[in-house]
Amino acid sequence: MSNSSATRPARAGGFTSRKLAPYLFLAPFLLLFIAFIVAPLVYAFYMSLFRDTLVGGRQFAGAANYVKVAGDAKFWGGVWNLVLFGVVQVPIMLGLALLFAIVLDRGQVYAKGLFRLGFFLPYAVPSVIAAIIWGYLYGPTFGPFTQMAKALNLPPPAFLSPGAMIFSLANIVTWEYVGYNMVIYYAALKAIPSDLAEASRIDGASAWQFARLIQLPLLWPAILLTIIFSINGTLQLFNEPFLMRFLARDVINSSYTPNLYAYSLATQNQQYGYAAAVSFVLGIVIAGSSYIFTLITNRRRSER
Amino acid sequence: MTATTDIAPFKAARRRPGERRRSRIFLTLLLALFLVYSFVPLVYLVLSATKSNGDLFTTFGFGFGTEFNLWQNLSDLFSRDNGIFSRWMLNSVLYSTVAGLGAAIFATAAGYAFAKFKFRGRDLTFGLVLGAVFVPQTALVVPIFLLLALSGLSDNPLGVILPSMISPIGVYLMRVYIEQGVDDELLDAARVDGAGEFLIFRAIVLRLVAPGMVTVALLSFVGTWNNYFLPLIVLRSQEYQPITVGLSTWYQLAQQGGGGGQVLFSIVITGALISIIPVIVVFLLLQRFWQGGLTAGALK
Numbered sequence: 001m002s003n004s005s006a007t008r009p010a011r012a013g014g015f016t017s018r019k020l021a022p023y024l025f026l027a028p029f030l031l032l033f034i035a036f037i038v039a040p041l042v043y044a045f046y047m048s049l050f051r052d053t054l055v056g057g058r059q060f061a062g063a064a065n066y067v068k069v070a071g072d073a074k075f076w077g078g079v080w081n082l083v084l085f086g087v088v089q090v091p092i093m094l095g096l097a098l099l100f101a102i103v104l105d106r107g108q109v110y111a112k113g114l115f116r117l118g119f120f121l122p123y124a125v126p127s128v129i130a131a132i133i134w135g136y137l138y139g140p141t142f143g144p145f146t147q148m149a150k151a152l153n154l155p156p157p158a159f160l161s162p163g164a165m166i167f168s169l170a171n172i173v174t175w176e177y178v179g180y181n182m183v184i185y186y187a188a189l190k191a192i193p194s195d196l197a198e199a200s201r202i203d204g205a206s207a208w209q210f211a212r213l214i215q216l217p218l219l220w221p222a223i224l225l226t227i228i229f230s231i232n233g234t235l236q237l238f239n240e241p242f243l244m245r246f247l248a249r250d251v252i253n254s255s256y257t258p259n260l261y262a263y264s265l266a267t268q269n270q271q272y273g274y275a276a277a278v279s280f281v282l283g284i285v286i287a288g289s290s291y292i293f294t295l296i297t298n299r300r301r302s303e304r
Numbered sequence: 305m306t307a308t309t310d311i312a313p314f315k316a317a318r319r320r321p322g323e324r325r326r327s328r329i330f331l332t333l334l335l336a337l338f339l340v341y342s343f344v345p346l347v348y349l350v351l352s353a354t355k356s357n358g359d360l361f362t363t364f365g366f367g368f369g370t371e372f373n374l375w376q377n378l379s380d381l382f383s384r385d386n387g388i389f390s391r392w393m394l395n396s397v398l399y400s401t402v403a404g405l406g407a408a409i410f411a412t413a414a415g416y417a418f419a420k421f422k423f424r425g426r427d428l429t430f431g432l433v434l435g436a437v438f439v440p441q442t443a444l445v446v447p448i449f450l451l452l453a454l455s456g457l458s459d460n461p462l463g464v465i466l467p468s469m470i471s472p473i474g475v476y477l478m479r480v481y482i483e484q485g486v487d488d489e490l491l492d493a494a495r496v497d498g499a500g501e502f503l504i505f506r507a508i509v510l511r512l513v514a515p516g517m518v519t520v521a522l523l524s525f526v527g528t529w530n531n532y533f534l535p536l537i538v539l540r541s542q543e544y545q546p547i548t549v550g551l552s553t554w555y556q557l558a559q560q561g562g563g564g565g566q567v568l569f570s571i572v573i574t575g576a577l578i579s580i581i582p583v584i585v586v587f588l589l590l591q592r593f594w595q596g597g598l599t600a601g602a603l604k
Contacts, residue, residue, distance in 0.1 A: 021501035022421035040447035144365025
């Protein structure tokens with residue numbers, strides 16, 4: 001790579017110049033990146049410094065919006081909803097994905113291909129459509145579970161009640177993403193050299209010991225990645241509650257999740273500055289929790 | 305996916321065959337249980353799409369209706385509101401295809417620059433791009449909408465297509481792919497032969513990394529097809545909306561019940577079925593590329 005410039009025939013610059021080439025290759029992506037990621041971030045921050053008032057129009061407000069978010073019970077109530085949601089849903093989803101990946105990898109089952117494919121299929125369903133289908137399944141009028149309960153003279157299950165809603169949402173998300181996470185784990189398992197299994201077998205380790213002592217540590221980067229993706233996705237939850245809101249407007253209010261809150265602030269109240277501040281703080285909460293999580297797990301691992 | 309590290313004989317080797325078969329059956333049943341869970345909503349969707357609106361309410365959800373009404377439902381679906389559903393369908397196909405192709409080409413070009421060139425600010429730029437993987441996408445939607453309004457691009461399909469072409473994870477994947485799959489000596493040989501940088505990229509690099517590009521294109525295609533929040537906010541006119549946004553409007557109408565909302569139930573269900581078919585077909589046809597993309601994402 002280094003000596004090639006000496007042997008390369010001299011060329012007139014322009015499109016073929018080697019100095020210029022990387023910038024030209026990078027340009028299309030970078031332009032879009034700046035226009036639709038960097039600029040919106042900067043603009044959101046700028047907007048968040050202004051207050052939208054009905055009478056006086058837009059006024060510079062300094063950090064006032066951030067002070068307001070810090071003490072906004074609606075915002076933190078939404079974050080708290082999702083923390084509860086995530087504490088229950090993420091371990092179940094990732095635990096199932098890991099279990100299925102290990103079982104499918106060990107090969108002691110029939111019809112492996114069918115399971116791999118079948119588990120992943122829900123991921124191909126847009127989350128909006130998934131929420132619509134599950135909404136019909138949960139339905140208190142003609143949902144099949146209500147029908148079955150009625151046929152057995154049991155009280156119909158109240159999937160959409162205030163107490164059950166968070167689990168009903170968690171079920172939709174679990175349904176959508178177990179297969180996706182399973183494929184990630186499965187791929188990582190396949191990358192573990194087969195002689196490790198052989199060696200530990202000769203050493204007399206059981207399959208369970210092999211999974212716990214060899215496979216799990218080697219899977220750790222993949223697991224960490226899926227946990228961070230899951231924290232990220234959980235705190236951004238929007239589509240599923242937005243659609244379920246049509247079924248249970250009094251259960252899912254407009255600040256049920258932070259993104260629902262930002263959406264209703266921007267579209268219904270035209271409080272763009274405050275909506276931007278809410279989005280920004282949400283972004284900080286998400287990046288911060290991913291970072292703290294990585295830090296804690298790294299420390300724990302190095303202490304061992 | 306061909307070299308399977310089959311460690312089935314593991315502990316089982318020391319067990320009696322009967323015990324081994326029992327554990328095999330038990331594990332298969334466990335997985336079958338979850339398979340049923342995965343399929344239940346899809347089976348319900350298919351069954352419901354074959355029912356008339358009346359049967360939807362009066363017959364058992366996991367059973368057949370009194371008549372096979374699928375063709376009528378389809379004709380209702382595609383004729384409702386002057387056939388706007390086929391327009392939504394076309395929009396989704398168009399946005400997803402353009403976004404998928406664009407994302408693949410731009411991510412490959414950028415990945416190539418990062419992988420094979422030394423230039424000022426390379427590590428900083430790459431760090432920024434990687435950092436963007438962790439920027440919550442939905443936090444960007446409202447600011448993007450406001451910026452588009454400023455630049456006169458609100459309610460314009462470009463407002464959905466252009467942001468969907470950015471795939472930071474794609475740039476990362478292509479960088480790794482090109483570092484491992486494209487030989488420096490091959491590129492230098494081409495340079496010695498007098499090939500220009502653009503020709504080298506087009507004739508050598510693109511050809512060598514085509515499978516990786518398919519992965520990135522697929523991820524972006526499906527991501528755009530499934531996207532809801534961005535088009536919901538950016539596209540106000542019905543004729544620009546993709547299938548997810550359009551269908552959710554009908555769903556809302558059906559739920560509110562007024563204005564012939566009841567009739568909409570079977571239309572929404574049939575529309576939901578139609579809307580997932582393209583993604584499932586794409587996924588089944590190109591399975592190996594999906595797994596390739598997810599693998600690379602998980603291992604590094």
